[in-house]
Amino acid sequence: MNRPLALDIDGTLTRSNGTVDPRIFDVLRDWGAPVVLATGKSFPYPVALCHFVGIPETVVAENGGVVYAADEVTVTGDRARAQAVAEEFVARGGDLGWGDADTTNRWRETEIAVHIESDEALLRAVADEFGMEVVDTGYAYHVKAPGVTKGKGLKAVCETLSLDPETFVAIGDSENDVSTFELVDESYAVANADDRARAAAATVLDESYSDGTLSVLESLR
Template identity: 65%
Template sequence: MVPPLVLDIDGTLTDAQGRLDPRAFEYLPSWEAPVVLATGKAFPYPVSLCHYLGLEQTVIAENGGVVLVGGEVSYAGDRDAAQAAADEFVSRGGDLGWDAADTVNRWRETEIAVSLDADEELLREVAASYDLEVIDTGFAYHVKSHGVEKGAGLELVCETMAYDPTDFVAIGDSENDASTFRVVGQSYAVANADDVAKEAADDVLEKSYMDGTLSVLESLSES
């Protein structure tokens, strides 16, 4: 039997340009075990992806800040503090880096994401003054509460599902996947992963992006 999966999206199910790899539609809908999507993106993104892939909507969004399992949504993290930090960052000359629509944060409920072009030193200084942390996912800086992590989100998912975190295989590419890697039974970092993810993973793959992910899925299907 194939194991349940917990999969990052950006950098893991995408190509180098950030586009969803169409092969996800070939492999994931027919996976004979639960597939949990765990991402730093706002809640609507993984929910929509589950819908279009035909997967049960079990998701970990906003780096563990929002968890959907069994039709119930749970929240962790202090969005008000993150917003206050973002406001102070801007007042001190920082720039969140998004346009007026700010679709990056418009539906975000537990944290604030800031462009990688922003003043990282100032952002971290301001976040620390609000007792918040900043993580670099390779796509944005995320200002969030301490202890809110994808790994904690998976543990919450497993309180509802008939699985233990160690039953899962995880694939990811970023600092925000390290907490997931620490709680699952087997973890893989795709070749394009950052150093934090590579150090936390059980194995670092030779291939990048969806090519790396597929190498794991194909191996698990054959074993």
């Protein structure tokens, strides 16, 4: 039987242009072991991806802020304080960068995401004043409560499903995957991963993006 998986989405299941690699669908659908999508995206995104892939909706969203497994939803974090950081950031001349509709944050329950081209120094300064953290995923800056991580989210999933986190294989590409890598027995950073992910992973792949992930999954099958 295949080992359970903890998979990041952006930069890991996607191609370099940001689109989900359709080759992933059949592989995950036929995996035959639990698959957890662990992402910085808001809760609806990984749920929808699970739905369209055709696998059980088991997710760690918002960098660990929302966990969903076996029809149980657990929410941690401090959305109100994250929103306060965002408002103060804008008041001091910052720009969240998503436009008026802001679909990036519209359904976000525990944190606020800020465009990667926004003023990082100002954002970090404001977040620090409010006792919040900023995580750089390479795609956005995430303002979140300290201690909320993907690794803790995956541990919660394992407790719900009576699984051992050490049996998981984790694949990711950025600093928000470090906590997941530290929890599991076998971890991989795709070649496009940032320095923190590369340092934390047991193996750094030669292939980038979904090509790297597919190479791991093929070797494990």
